[in-house]
Amino acid sequence: MAEEFASAPHFVGARIPRTEDSRLLRGEAQYLDDIQIPNLLEMAFVRSPYAAARILSVDSSAAWNIPGVRAVFTFADMPFVLPQNGPSPIDQPVLARERVRHAGEAVVAVVAESRYIAEDACEAVHVAYTPEEPVLDMQAAQKDRPRRVHDAAPNVFYHQEYETEGFQAAFDTAPHRLTMTFQTTRQTACSLETRGIIAAADPFSGRMTVYCGTQSPHRLRGDLAEMLQMEEHLLRVIVPEVGGAFGMKAATYPEYLAVVQAARLLRQPVKWTADRVESFLSDVHARDDIHDLEVAFDQRGQIIAVKDHLMADGGAYASYPFSGAIGETSLAAKVITGPYDIAHLSTVIDCTYSNKVPLGAYRGVWGPVASFVQEGMVDRIAQFLHLDAAEVRRTNLVQPNQLPYRNAAGMLYDSGSFTESFEHALAQLDYTRWRATQEQARRVGKYLGIGLSNFVEPTAMASSEAGSIGYESCSVRVEPSGTVTAWLGLGPSGQGHETTMAQVLADQLGVDLEHIVVLHGDTDAAPLGGGTGGSRSGPLGGGAAMQAGRKMRERLDVYAAHMLEAAVEDIAWEHGRAHVRGVYARHVSLRDIARIAYNDVRQIPSGLPIGLEVTERYQPPRPVSFSNGTHAAVVEVNPSTGQVTVLDYVVVNDCGTLINPLIVEGQIHGGVAQGVGAALLESLVYDDSGQLLTTTLMDYLLPSAPLVPRMRIEHLVTPSDGALGVKGMGEGSLIASPAAIAGAVNDALSPWGVSFERLPIAPRDIVTSLGRSSAAPV
Amino acid sequence: MTTVDIAFLLNGRPVSLSVEPRLLLSDALRHHLGMTSTHVGCEQGVCGVCTILLDGAPARSCLMLAVMADGRSVTTAEGLSDPLAEQLRDSFQEHHALQCGFCTPAMLLTAHCLLSAHPEAGESQIREALSGNLCRCTGYQFIIDAVSSLTERGGEGDASHG
Ligand code: FES
Ligand code: FES
Numbered sequence: 001m002a003e004e005f006a007s008a009p010h011f012v013g014a015r016i017p018r019t020e021d022s023r024l025l026r027g028e029a030q031y032l033d034d035i036q037i038p039n040l041l042e043m044a045f046v047r048s049p050y051a052a053a054r055i056l057s058v059d060s061s062a063a064w065n066i067p068g069v070r071a072v073f074t075f076a077d078m079p080f081v082l083p084q085n086g087p088s089p090i091d092q093p094v095l096a097r098e099r100v101r102h103a104g105e106a107v108v109a110v111v112a113e114s115r116y117i118a119e120d121a122c123e124a125v126h127v128a129y130t131p132e133e134p135v136l137d138m139q140a141a142q143k144d145r146p147r148r149v150h151d152a153a154p155n156v157f158y159h160q161e162y163e164t165e166g167f168q169a170a171f172d173t174a175p176h177r178l179t180m181t182f183q184t185t186r187q188t189a190c191s192l193e194t195r196g197i198i199a200a201a202d203p204f205s206g207r208m209t210v211y212c213g214t215q216s217p218h219r220l221r222g223d224l225a226e227m228l229q230m231e232e233h234l235l236r237v238i239v240p241e242v243g244g245a246f247g248m249k250a251a252t253y254p255e256y257l258a259v260v261q262a263a264r265l266l267r268q269p270v271k272w273t274a275d276r277v278e279s280f281l282s283d284v285h286a287r288d289d290i291h292d293l294e295v296a297f298d299q300r301g302q303i304i305a306v307k308d309h310l311m312a313d314g315g316a317y318a319s320y321p322f323s324g325a326i327g328e329t330s331l332a333a334k335v336i337t338g339p340y341d342i343a344h345l346s347t348v349i350d351c352t353y354s355n356k357v358p359l360g361a362y363r364g365v366w367g368p369v370a371s372f373v374q375e376g377m378v379d380r381i382a383q384f385l386h387l388d389a390a391e392v393r394r395t396n397l398v399q400p401n402q403l404p405y406r407n408a409a410g411m412l413y414d415s416g417s418f419t420e421s422f423e424h425a426l427a428q429l430d431y432t433r434w435r436a437t438q439e440q441a442r443r444v445g446k447y448l449g450i451g452l453s454n455f456v457e458p459t460a461m462a463s464s465e466a467g468s469i470g471y472e473s474c475s476v477r478v479e480p481s482g483t484v485t486a487w488l489g490l491g492p493s494g495q496g497h498e499t500t501m502a503q504v505l506a507d508q509l510g511v512d513l514e515h516i517v518v519l520h521g522d523t524d525a526a527p528l529g530g531g532t533g534g535s536r537s538g539p540l541g542g543g544a545a546m547q548a549g550r551k552m553r554e555r556l557d558v559y560a561a562h563m564l565e566a567a568v569e570d571i572a573w574e575h576g577r578a579h580v581r582g583v584y585a586r587h588v589s590l591r592d593i594a595r596i597a598y599n600d601v602r603q604i605p606s607g608l609p610i611g612l613e614v615t616e617r618y619q620p621p622r623p624v625s626f627s628n629g630t631h632a633a634v635v636e637v638n639p640s641t642g643q644v645t646v647l648d649y650v651v652v653n654d655c656g657t658l659i660n661p662l663i664v665e666g667q668i669h670g671g672v673a674q675g676v677g678a679a680l681l682e683s684l685v686y687d688d689s690g691q692l693l694t695t696t697l698m699d700y701l702l703p704s705a706p707l708v709p710r711m712r713i714e715h716l717v718t719p720s721d722g723a724l725g726v727k728g729m730g731e732g733s734l735i736a737s738p739a740a741i742a743g744a745v746n747d748a749l750s751p752w753g754v755s756f757e758r759l760p761i762a763p764r765d766i767v768t769s770l771g772r773s774s775a776a777p778v
Numbered sequence: 779m780t781t782v783d784i785a786f787l788l789n790g791r792p793v794s795l796s797v798e799p800r801l802l803l804s805d806a807l808r809h810h811l812g813m814t815s816t817h818v819g820c821e822q823g824v825c826g827v828c829t830i831l832l833d834g835a836p837a838r839s840c841l842m843l844a845v846m847a848d849g850r851s852v853t854t855a856e857g858l859s860d861p862l863a864e865q866l867r868d869s870f871q872e873h874h875a876l877q878c879g880f881c882t883p884a885m886l887l888t889a890h891c892l893l894s895a896h897p898e899a900g901e902s903q904i905r906e907a908l909s910g911n912l913c914r915c916t917g918y919q920f921i922i923d924a925v926s927s928l929t930e931r932g933g934e935g936d937a938s939h940g
Contacts, residue, residue, distance in 0.1 A: 192913070241878075244877075
């Protein structure tokens with residue numbers, strides 16, 4: 001691949017510390033709530049206390065009387081909706097219209113001179129409701145019981161069936177069959193910075209500037225224009241520093257429309273930032289799934305057929321533009337066989353409405369659920385046949401000579417290292433030794449368990465929570481002084497794109513990193529692109545940077561050849577200087593070229609345009625590119641307290657070419673930590689009346705430093721056939737880790753015959769089931 | 779609404795302010811005094827991104843009223859400027875101890891406090907000391923590495939699990 005670079009790659013593949021860090025370390029970075037705008041008003045919402053109710057009346061007279069209150073809005077004042085096309089026909093109103101459909105739904109918006117006053121005013125608004133019976137159980141909801149969430153539509157808003165040819169015969173004639181039900185309870189991304197938005201009319205042009213920590217700046221601009229009936233070119237979206245997003249900030253939310261509309265109506269800047277309680281009540285939730293599964297296999301544990309009924313509780317509305325329920329189930333149904341060679345598959349999907357917060361995207365979307373199901377299924381088979389868990393995995397893994405491999409759902413695994421990553425993980429972990437240690441420990445009343453998790457990660461897809469733009473774009477300008485500025489349409493939130501995209505460009509242009517600035521997230525400057533989501537920024541954004549860089553270099557080569565009186569093929573670049581290959585003495589600098597390109601334009605080689613600016617769009621050769629890997633965990637479970645301690649954690653990860661291993665490892669660490677939370681801690685709990693009980697970080701527990709294990713990471717590199725050979729990798733670590741940890745806990749508890757099929761597994765769950773279990777441990 | 783006059787030391791400099799009694803210290807620092815490195819993630823006393831040093835000890839500014847700072851000394855990340863602070867910043871960058879950066883100023887304050895008092899701290903002590911500072915991005919490992927590389931042991935034992 002060397003010919004893709006102006007010079008030998010210095011930067012792609014190097015562990016380069018990030019450019020972003022210095023402003024963040026000095027506390028100078030501007031997150032949304034740090035932005036200061038004169039005369040900024042603040043919005044607060046009156047939110048529904050009921051899961052389901054009719055709104056009888058809204059009395060806001062007392063609120064209007066509070067000094068500093070500027071406006072009180074209901075749906076009648078901003079009659080806009082987030083439209084739903086396709087399978088779910090129900091629109092989501094900006095503010096509740098006649099009915100409320102989940103606790104926390106915004107009913108009234110108050111605008112005041114400060115947030116303190118706005119909240120006082122919210123308390124002075126009186127809304128009268130008639131409560132209705134909430135729909136809370138997804139299996140009952142499928143039968144429209146106890147009633148419909150929306151009168152106009154049945155509760156099942158998405159239904160799909162799929163079956164491979166010959167499934168039934170294969171299933172019926174298999175030597176063994178097992179039935180199991182896996183369930184994940186609601187979780188949420190819980191970025192430490194909450195959501196927020198500012199809308200401020202630009203006093204010079206009259207256009208509306210919107211500051212928002214969104215993952216898809218261009219899509220948000222389009223959505224606002226369409227939903228609020230504004231002209232797109234009169235809107236500018238700027239993404240400030242974003243304090244974590246994880247898929248959750250990809251959605252367009254009702255509050256965003258309310259703030260922009262308020263700024264239009266009041267002709268004054270308006271801001272809303274969520275407090276943490278609002279976050280739990282209004283950020284999209286995720287992972288509310290049930291899988292009713294039957295699996296057929298032979299004596300060796302070879303899996304012959306899988307039958308899965310996938311269900312997801314989508315909440316009160318389909319989140320815009322990406323219903324988490326549909327995303328979690330439809331993608332899970334396509335990759336539920338993971339890296340295993342399973343010939344037959346039958347899936348049925350049912351997504352339902354309920355009186356809960358809408359389900360949307362959270363890192364990994366379908367993956368953490370599907371991996372938990374897929375690895376749980378393999379472990380159950382091993383247990384049933386009294387075979388070693390690693391052996392059953394070996395029996396089933398897709399072999400290298402089967403690649404590219406089309407799975408039973410029709411997805412093409414373009415390339416990968418399934419068997420290799422598995423064997424490397426076992427070796428890294430020293431699997432045999434841990435098995436021996438586990439035996440010894442049991443004899444002295446200590447319970448260790450080993451969990452294994454092989455994953456596939458579809459990346460760089462055309463369609464994700466970021467939207468359905470299958471390409472990414474990059475503009476590059478060599479400035480008159482010879483430095484380089486690049487713009488991308490991405491919406492990063494800590495992934496380090498300013499560094500990684502600069503690495504790609506530096507290699508393409510043969511300039512040093514410190515001479516490149518990468519900008520993103522301003523729709524006035526960035527070329528139109530999709531945004532960040534679905535692990536697409538590395539492969540697609542990187543592809544766009546590579547293509548734009550290469551295009552620029554081709555132009556610079558012509559300049560250099562012309563000025564050095566050499567052939568274009570003989571030009572080489574290093575440190576921002578072109579020389580004739582092998583003759584370092586004959587050189588010109590980028591600055592020399594830029595001077596001609598902008599100022600001395602009569603000297604421009606014929607056929608070239610004035611200036612040094614290019615915009616390129618990159619679309620990958622395949623609709624999806626698969627990363628893969630293996631996670632292996634060792635845990636100790638204390639049977640009397642239910643406490644789980646992770647003793648060792650190994651990751652073997654293959655995401656093709658690594659742009660920056662340091663950043664890749666950071667992504668893996670973060671995903672595994674979220675997986676520890678998903679497996680052991682995090683759960684959004686509703687009571688029987690549809691109240692969310694977990695609205696503080698004291699109830700919804702995030703993993704802290706002592707709980708997260710030290711991870712040992714090994715990289716394998718199976719390049720994709722896309723740009724640079726890069727595959728996406730933002731989600732794999734959270735896809736694989738809950739399954740690894742849950743598997744380890746179940747393995748530790750195997751002497752009791754206890755096996756959890758529901759996440760998270762809290763200490764209380766462990767203590768309760770061990771207490772119930774009749775089988776005393778060996 | 780009535781206001782109260784308060785005065786305190788902010789990053790070594792005297793400031794005075796007239797505040798509503800109900801104003802949170804975090805809001806006073808952020809919105810009245812421009813110290814926006816003091817972040818707000820929960821206002822429930824859990825996440826720790828609002829950490830400040832109050833008379834030298836870590837405190838959660840979201841759980842305090844501004845009036846409670848009267849007569850005290852408050853340090854925010856903007857005010858961390860001694861050599862140890864600079865070493866911490868360099869080490870955080872070198873070890874990739876931050877992603878979105880939202881937890882970072884508070885992490886620096888807590889780590890600074892730990893290293894000043896316990897330059898000999900080992901990995902489990904560091905993890906314990908940082909247990910009140912949540913990070914949703916990094917999985918903590920590189921933060922631990924960044925801090926332990928500045929201890930007297932210089933990060934030895936990094937490779938062994940904690
Ligand atoms: S904002 Fe103070 S602890 Fe979270
Ligand atoms: S770096 Fe994002 S919360 Fe710590």
